Amino acid sequence: MVQSQITQSKTRVNPPFRADHVGSLLRSERIKQGRIQKEKGEISAERLKEIEDQEIARIVEKQKEIGLQAVTDGEFRRAWWHFDFLEGLDGVEGYNTGEGIQFHGTKTKAHGVKITDSIDFSDHPMLDHYKYVHSLAGSHTAKMTIPSPNMLWFRGKNNTHFYKDDDALLTDLTKAYQKAIQAFYDAGCRYLQLDDTSWSLFFNEKGREMIRSRGQEPEELQKYFAKTINNSIANRPDDLQITMHICRGNFQSTWASSGSYDAASETIFGGLDVDGLFLEYDDERSGGFDPLRFVHRNDLKLVLGLITSKSGKLEEADDVKRRIEQAGKYVNLDQLCLSPQCGFASTEEGNLLTEEEQWNKLRHVIQIAEDVWK
Secondary structure, three states, X not given: OOOOOOOOOOOOOOOOOOEOOOOOOOOOHHHHHHHHHHHHOOOOHHHXXXXXXXXXXXXXXXXXXXXOOEEOOOOOOOOEOOHHHHHOOEEEEEEOOOOOOEXXXXXXXXXXXXXXXXXXXXXXXXXXXHHHHHHHHOOOXXXXXXXXXXXXXXXXXXXXXXXXXXXXXXXXXXXXXXXXXXXXXXXXXXXXEEEEOHHHHHHOHHHHHHHHHOOOOHHHHXXXXXXXXXXXXXXXXXXXXXXXXXXXXXXXOEOOOOOOOHHHHHHHHHOOOOOEEEEEOOOHHHOOOHHHHHOOOOOOEEEEEEEOOOOOOXXXXXXXXXXXXXXXXXXXXXXEEEEEOOOOOOEOOOOOOXXXXXXXXXXXXXXXXXXXXX
């Protein structure tokens, strides 16, 4: 057994919490069947919503039961972690790309987004989605997850004839996100997470070459991404906690990118104004903890994704505790938290594990966190 020399205060009032999770959960069979039936015209949109409401209520209670402080709707109303939200913005449309996004050994469905008009945020369906999970949360914290504005900037920029100027695009995009953030806050949200795969482009040479092929330099694009995030969250209320999940891709237990945080570490750990970072550290693809030396704020919380969401096998608890201790050599241990490295279902297909294995993973996170932060 590892003798714990890493004991810190167990409880935390504000998110992210000692034991936390990224947000998405495996879609239940009722949800999957309901979506198929709706697509075939066998049930109405109203009936599908009833099914979603019932299943979300069930999984919120399950999250409470196993001991999580933050609860989500599992993204049960979404097909994608990002496109559903982005398509709800004014001036953005989804479309069939003809080819899916490439992952390690597989591809997603062919889908993308394009900018067709001025970007804005007005009556977005996910406001009601949040209000529902908020109504179920009770004494727990209802967490909302949305894609980072960088996901639209990077994916939509080359699919638009509307914006000829990057600065005009940045201005409208960040204003739309400012409105979105305020709208979720007004609906009761105090824990908002931005999910972002764009940072992984900097982590390996293949990604950096992709950036250069689009006529940009990686170092300059990092600055632009940071500016987009910081401008978007600049006016947030003081009691709203905003975190960011930096992802390397998550589709049916596969991944899209690999590489350590090194090439973007100064920007990620020293240049973003978020309250916390969810970091993928579940295998060797993520590199070591050395980039954490660029963390200079003692109020920045780091959620270490040391538990994989890509398989049902439980990690050795002592190994996880050792890794937390290693990370503690670079930052104050009181700044650290624990979670799975990603969600369990970034798309409706979900990762390759059972629902019970998913809950066991989350129980594992909670038990290890309770052991570490006594």
